[in-house]
Amino acid sequence: MPPRKGPYICGIDAALDVVSGKWKGLVLWELHAHGTRRFAELRRALPGVSEKMLTQHLRQMEEDDLIHRKVYAEVPPKVEYTLTETGAALNEALQPLGEWGRDRIRRGRLEVVGDPDTSASPTS
Amino acid sequence: MPPRKGPYICGIDAALDVVSGKWKGLVLWELHAHGTRRFAELRRALPGVSEKMLTQHLRQMEEDDLIHRKVYAEVPPKVEYTLTETGAALNEALQPLGEWGRDRIRRGRLEVVGDPDTSASPTS
DNA sequence: CGGAGTACTGACCAAATGGCCGGTACCCCA
DNA sequence: TGGGGTACCGGCCATTTGGTCAGTACTCCG
Numbered sequence A, B: 001m002p003p004r005k006g007p008y009i010c011g012i013d014a015a016l017d018v019v020s021g022k023w024k025g026l027v028l029w030e031l032h033a034h035g036t037r038r039f040a041e042l043r044r045a046l047p048g049v050s051e052k053m054l055t056q057h058l059r060q061m062e063e064d065d066l067i068h069r070k071v072y073a074e075v076p077p078k079v080e081y082t083l084t085e086t087g088a089a090l091n092e093a094l095q096p097l098g099e100w101g102r103d104r105i106r107r108g109r110l111e112v113v114g115d116p117d118t119s120a121s122p123t124s
Numbered sequence C: 001c002g003g004a005g006t007a008c009t010g011a012c013c014a015a016a017t018g019g020c021c022g023g024t025a026c027c028c029c030a
Numbered sequence D: 001t002g003g004g005g006t007a008c009c010g011g012c013c014a015t016t017t018g019g020t021c022a023g024t025a026c027t028c029c030g
Helices: A011-019 A024-034 A039-045 A051-063 A085-106 B011-019 B024-034 B039-045 B051-063 B085-106
Strands: A036-038 A067-072 A078-083 B036-038 B067-072 B078-083
Touching (some): A011 A024, A011 B024, A024 A036, A024 A078, A024 B011, A036 A039, A051 A067, B024 B036, B024 B039, B024 B051, B036 B039, B039 B051, B039 B078
16 A cells, blocks of 8 residues: 555645545544544444444554544453544534535535526426 | 435535545646636646546536536537536535645645654754 | 547456455453 | 454455547648
């Protein structure tokens, strides 16, 4: 694994690079919503995620300094994940995007079909 | 191609779904910066993109109602791409993310290694 | 008349991504 | 004593993603 692909053209793709991965957005979201989550809690929060992918994503995010991993040397293993400052900042930056996404979901992912020209006769 | 994968857990992944793709972020960026671009202009703006991928991405973005495609029935083909309102809104929503990404690039993708404990001796 | 440009499309292939399953080491509960 | 839970790791495989290359139809330029 190369140290995060290549030279970036603009900030957008640097950021997108870091959040691309089927579950990373959700992990960020979970951690943002709950502050601290254990491995199994995250797994349960992400319906359908495999343990392998979850660990893999978590490790990458740790390497990218988005999350912090705290291991307790206890007998039934216990690991807690939290957002780092950078991760929290990312989440802040993701808020408008989430807003946009929610809007999009609300409209059924489709703009109304009518174009401005035909808007002379509304709903009748 | 299913109509944009599945039920989304939150707005974030709905949005990420729509911008994931090696060049989509850059296309958005280009269109935002220039307003209107022709196919070949976009190709030249994205160093390394293949024509196939570019068309593919553009078609998906059109289907997602992010961009508008205007075909001129001229002899040497001419097609112009512009952002739709939705696309422009997406771009707005991406600004903070771009900001975050630029920050990240500036710091060389790495937080300073020193931890708070050792910060007693500053730069002297 | 040949070469380049325009905006694509499709075949074929390689790499990346992610899913399934099995194993680990140890504990608690019935 | 056996099953479930904890937090993983690794192999194998299917799907997805993206790249390379060739072709299209027609025009402009030298």
